[in-house]
Amino acid sequence: MSENKLTDLPVIKDYIYNTDTKNQILKYDRENKLITRYPTVYIVIDKIRKNKFKAYVGETNNIIRRTEEHLKSEAEYRTDWLELNKSNDAKLIVIAHKEFNKSLTLDIENQLMQYLVSDDAIVELNNRRSNDQDLYYTREHFQDIFKSIWQGLFEKYSEIFPQIDDITNSAIFKASPFHKLTDEQLDARDKIIDNIQRIKKNHKDDNLIIVQGSAGTGKTVLLSSLFAELNKVNKQEAYMLVNHEEQLKIYKNISSKIGLKSSFGDDIVNKPTKFLNQHPVKNALIDANQKVDIVLVDEAHLLLTQGYMSYKGKGQLEDIKKVAKVVVVVLDPMQVLKGNGYIEDDYFNNLIHKSLEDDNFIELTQQNRMMASADTINWIEDIVQKGVIGDIPNDDSYSLKIFDNVNEMYDEVKKHDDSIESLTKGLSRLVATYDWEYKSGKLREYTNSRGEKVKDFWRVKIGDDFSLPWNRQIKPEHKYKDLSWAEQRQTINEVGSTFTIQGFDLNYCGVIIGPSVKFRNGKIIYDSSCSFDTQVKNKRTLVNKKKVDISSELIRNQLNVLLKRGVHGLFIYAVDEELRNELLSKYNQK
Incomplete structure (x- = not known):
C-alpha cells in the first residue's frame, strides 16, 4: 500500500x-x-x-x-x-x-x-x-x-x-459459496444460469450442461456458488449430488447453515444412488410433476457407469437426466478412480459433442489451487499426461522437492503442519497411491515373531523404519469427528489415499508414489500387480461385452489426483528405485 x-x-x-x-x-x-x-x-x-x-x-x-x-x-x-x-x-x-x-x-x-x-x-x-x-x-x-x-x-x-x-484452513471454507469468483468462473456461472433458464423455458430433452476442468481449476467453488445462487429464486430449487463421502459432508454443512431444503422433503444434498432411489426414473417418466427442478453434480467423474451394490441401473448420469429438468455436471475424466465409474471414450465423446452442439459446454482452464508457475504445472502435467519426467523448473512461488528418504519427507510435512508460523502452514499431510493393503472397518490380524496372534492398524510400510497407519484408522477426538480427513488433527500421523483427499486442498502435500508406478526405458509405467485397489485390478466389461484392462489409466488418474493437492508445495518420494533415481537426478540438476 x-x-x-x-x-x-x-x-x-x-x-x-x-x-x-x-x-x-x-x-x-x-x-x-x-x-x-x-x-x-x-x-x-x-x-x-x-x-x-x-x-x-x-x-x-x-x-x-x-x-x-x-x-x-x-x-x-x-x-x-x-x-x-x-x-x-x-x-x-x-x-x-x-x-x-x-x-x-x-x-x-x-x-x-x-x-x-x-x-x-x-x-x-x-x-x-x-x-x-x-x-x-x-x-x-x-x-x-x-x-x-x-x-x-x-x-x-x-x-x-x-x-x-x-x-x-477448513475444508468448508475452501468450498464456500461466498468465494470471490475469478473472471473465468463468473463468466461460466452467468452462462450456466442463462442456459438453465433456456432449457427450462423450451422444455428441452437435451438438458445436460457440462463443466470440464482439471484438478484445481475451481470446479467445486463454481458449483458451490451456483448451489447457493440457484436456490435463491422462488419456486426453483437445485439439488447437489456427490459420490465422495468427504465432499458430501461439506455440502451438507453448507446447506444446513444457509437453510437450503427440498420441497420433496428429502435431502437437498445427497449421494447419487440414494437420490435416485428417492426419485425413481419410472415415476418421472410417468408423471412430469415428479421431476426435480435442477440437479448439480460435483465430481461427476465419480458417477457409476454400471450397476453396483444398491444402484441397479446402467448409468447414473443417464438416470439423473431423466428425473431432472436440468442437470449441471462438473467433471474431469482424469479423476476417474474406479472401474465401475470408467467412462468409455465413445460415450464421453458423444456427451461432449452434444453439449458443444447445444452450447452447453464450459471449460475451466485457470489453475486456482496450486500457487505455482505455469512451468511447474506443466511439469506435473507431463508426468500424468505423457509419462515423462522433464527438468524441474525453478519456481520461487512454489515448493517442489524430491526426497531420497521417506522419513525426511515426513519430517518436512510435519514441519509445515505447524499453523503458528504463518497462514501458509498447517493443513499438510502425507498421501499415497493405493499400494498397501487396507480393509475398512476392521484391524489387521497377524502372527508376530513370538507366534502370538495380534491386531494392528493397516499400515504403509517402507523399508525397516517407516510405518504409519493407512486411511482413517486413528480415532479422532470427538470435536473433530465430523470434519474431513485432512482437517482432523490426528491424521498428521496417518497416510491418506485418493479416496480421503480427492476434491480437497492441502497447503503442503507429501506424496508417496508406491510400487505400482515405475520408471522403465525412459517412461513412467503402471503395474497393477502392485496395487491393492480391487477396482483398479478388476477388468471392466464394456458396452460391447468385451472385458478390458483399464488399470494403467486408473492408476495414472490416482497419481494425477495426488500430485495436484498442494496449494503451496509438493513433496515426492518414489518407492520404485528407478523412478526415485530419475526424479532425484532432475531435482539435483536444478
Missing part, C-alpha cells in the same frame, strides 16, 4: 438487540459519526445453545434506520427476523471504519459470510446474499481492513469468531 498504508483500526461496538437498540446507539454513540452517519457492516448474533449461534450479516448507510426495519416491517413477513426479534440473547455488532464506502462494505459483508459459513460456532446463517464488487477506489485496502476486522472480532468475542487461520 506504499505511502497510503492503512494504520487505523476498525470500530467494533455491540448493543443488545431489541426495541431499545436505537436508544442504546444514541446514548453511547450519538457523536460517533462512523457509527451513526457513515456506512457500516453489522452482524446480529443470537445464542441458540452452548457455544452455538445463528447469525445475520448486513451492511447499511444508516444503522439506526436499518435496525428499526428489522425490528418492525421485516419481521412481518420473514420468520428469521421474527425469531431474532423474540430472542432474549440477541446482540447487534456494528463495524465501522473511516475507509468504508458502499462497495467496500458490500465486499466486507460478503467475506464475513464466507468466513461465518466456515465457522463451527455458527450453525445458521440467515443472509445468503452475495454481492462481490469489482474495482473501486479503496479496493487495495480491502484485505488489510478485513483482517483487522476479523482480528478485532476474535479479540472481543473469541467464543464466536475463531482465529483467522482456523477458518482459512
Whole structure:
C-alpha cells in the first residue's frame, strides 16, 4: 500500500438487540459519526445453545434506520427476523471504519459470510446474499481492513469468531459459496444460469450442461456458488449430488447453515444412488410433476457407469437426466478412480459433442489451487499426461522437492503442519497411491515373531523404519469427528489415499508414489500387480461385452489426483528405485 498504508483500526461496538437498540446507539454513540452517519457492516448474533449461534450479516448507510426495519416491517413477513426479534440473547455488532464506502462494505459483508459459513460456532446463517464488487477506489485496502476486522472480532468475542487461520484452513471454507469468483468462473456461472433458464423455458430433452476442468481449476467453488445462487429464486430449487463421502459432508454443512431444503422433503444434498432411489426414473417418466427442478453434480467423474451394490441401473448420469429438468455436471475424466465409474471414450465423446452442439459446454482452464508457475504445472502435467519426467523448473512461488528418504519427507510435512508460523502452514499431510493393503472397518490380524496372534492398524510400510497407519484408522477426538480427513488433527500421523483427499486442498502435500508406478526405458509405467485397489485390478466389461484392462489409466488418474493437492508445495518420494533415481537426478540438476 506504499505511502497510503492503512494504520487505523476498525470500530467494533455491540448493543443488545431489541426495541431499545436505537436508544442504546444514541446514548453511547450519538457523536460517533462512523457509527451513526457513515456506512457500516453489522452482524446480529443470537445464542441458540452452548457455544452455538445463528447469525445475520448486513451492511447499511444508516444503522439506526436499518435496525428499526428489522425490528418492525421485516419481521412481518420473514420468520428469521421474527425469531431474532423474540430472542432474549440477541446482540447487534456494528463495524465501522473511516475507509468504508458502499462497495467496500458490500465486499466486507460478503467475506464475513464466507468466513461465518466456515465457522463451527455458527450453525445458521440467515443472509445468503452475495454481492462481490469489482474495482473501486479503496479496493487495495480491502484485505488489510478485513483482517483487522476479523482480528478485532476474535479479540472481543473469541467464543464466536475463531482465529483467522482456523477458518482459512477448513475444508468448508475452501468450498464456500461466498468465494470471490475469478473472471473465468463468473463468466461460466452467468452462462450456466442463462442456459438453465433456456432449457427450462423450451422444455428441452437435451438438458445436460457440462463443466470440464482439471484438478484445481475451481470446479467445486463454481458449483458451490451456483448451489447457493440457484436456490435463491422462488419456486426453483437445485439439488447437489456427490459420490465422495468427504465432499458430501461439506455440502451438507453448507446447506444446513444457509437453510437450503427440498420441497420433496428429502435431502437437498445427497449421494447419487440414494437420490435416485428417492426419485425413481419410472415415476418421472410417468408423471412430469415428479421431476426435480435442477440437479448439480460435483465430481461427476465419480458417477457409476454400471450397476453396483444398491444402484441397479446402467448409468447414473443417464438416470439423473431423466428425473431432472436440468442437470449441471462438473467433471474431469482424469479423476476417474474406479472401474465401475470408467467412462468409455465413445460415450464421453458423444456427451461432449452434444453439449458443444447445444452450447452447453464450459471449460475451466485457470489453475486456482496450486500457487505455482505455469512451468511447474506443466511439469506435473507431463508426468500424468505423457509419462515423462522433464527438468524441474525453478519456481520461487512454489515448493517442489524430491526426497531420497521417506522419513525426511515426513519430517518436512510435519514441519509445515505447524499453523503458528504463518497462514501458509498447517493443513499438510502425507498421501499415497493405493499400494498397501487396507480393509475398512476392521484391524489387521497377524502372527508376530513370538507366534502370538495380534491386531494392528493397516499400515504403509517402507523399508525397516517407516510405518504409519493407512486411511482413517486413528480415532479422532470427538470435536473433530465430523470434519474431513485432512482437517482432523490426528491424521498428521496417518497416510491418506485418493479416496480421503480427492476434491480437497492441502497447503503442503507429501506424496508417496508406491510400487505400482515405475520408471522403465525412459517412461513412467503402471503395474497393477502392485496395487491393492480391487477396482483398479478388476477388468471392466464394456458396452460391447468385451472385458478390458483399464488399470494403467486408473492408476495414472490416482497419481494425477495426488500430485495436484498442494496449494503451496509438493513433496515426492518414489518407492520404485528407478523412478526415485530419475526424479532425484532432475531435482539435483536444478
